[in-house]
Amino acid sequence: MASKQLRDLVATLPNDGDLALRGLTAGCAEVVGVTGSGIMLMTDDVQRGSLRTSDDVSATIEDLQFEFEEGPCVDAYHQQHAILEPDLEAPKSPRWSAFTPAALTAGVRAIFGFPLTVGEIRLGSLNLYRDEPGALRGEQEADALRVADLIAIEMLSLQAEAESGEVAAALSSDGDLQDRVHQACGIVAVQLEIRPDRALRMLRAYSVGTGKRLRAVADAVVDHTLRLGLSGTPSRAHDDETRSDHES
């Protein structure tokens, strides 16, 4: 059964869909008893970025999952059930070899992913994290599943009201749909005469290979302080100063 806190949260949601979604995402961390929350948007098996995050650590979690294409939200989306990792530092079975160390560095100690679905429709995942290890209690997990259902329904309701061809403003305004990374893909595509989707693979590979955040790599490409070669390594930088910035 839903906890009293969840029932209270649902009962006090405002009428406006955008505000209701904000209320759900802002309130769910406290209801479930975790440190922070985020929503990963994913459609047609393509990661789209994050829709809303409650704090910097949650934003980093979403970035890392976009960058490495792995993590609890990605698994929750594909497997369509809750993914629970109560102790990221000492997991029972190690997973997410790239995501885990970076998430630990960001301060994540326990992490949980819940699929966002309406019937057959899959919209992404709700991410919840804790800054100390600890499993969710049965009631907390049940609450998280119900919050995820409510969020998914609100997302679809909001998109149903959007202009044709547009992403509902309520779904794109507070999130991070990784625009900068896609701009960088266009730039790399022209520089190397390749397709933008291949450029994205190269940017991701460069990011993993150098240990630099994809966001920083994209910024450097857009600012022309970094230029990738076809091997996925920088072929040249504009001057020695920027070279040392990005290669040291």
Place this chain on the structure above:
Amino acid sequence: MSREALLNKTFVELADTLVEDFDIVELLTNLAGRCVEVFDVDAAGLMLVAPSGDLRVIASSSPAMHVLEMFEIQAQQGPCPDCYRTGLPVHVARLAGEPDRWPTFAPEAIAAGFGSVIALPLRRRGSTIGALNLFRHAEGDLPDDDIAAAQAFADIATIGLLNRKVADDAATVNKQLNEALTSRVVIEQAKGMVAERTETSVDLAFDRLRKHARRRNRLLADVAREIVDGTLSPLELDAV
């Protein structure tokens, strides 16, 4: 099955129903039936507000006439309309003590053999759309835990009601969302390609794409797609 197990089973069933193809009247009728099974109540029903502002019965635990009449009679007067108007639960442990509150409803309910009644609001996002009505032969109130569980039933029923339309349209909306998100990616990629090819900033590249599309009365996403496909060269775009 224990009461707790039956409660949990009902929640799971209700939650499952919400994400599958569901018939809303069947869902609510099952819910009313479950209330009678799970709680110490003898009849249960759900009433929804009609466009006229009157309440209408939509589901009942029993098709028996004396039960259905209990709802019909509450179109304007009774615990359900009170609950609907205030958005608050109505508990009457002794119907015989309320002859003035509901001069039509109270005597009829007593004559039908009921001693006490509860109405719980169907609330969503601060507004009330109807009430869950529980009748008991005996006088007295239900335990607090049962009231809380019944309110949770009512909350699930409300979500089901209001999301019926969303569920119907879900596939179409999802397709539109997916296309819109893909267009957005293509536009960002095209901005980068135009910026690099014409040696300008991504912001100015966006201006050029937008103006090019507007002057030709075309969708920005379509122009961007041609840039990414290579069917339109960034050099062919109108100068700003």
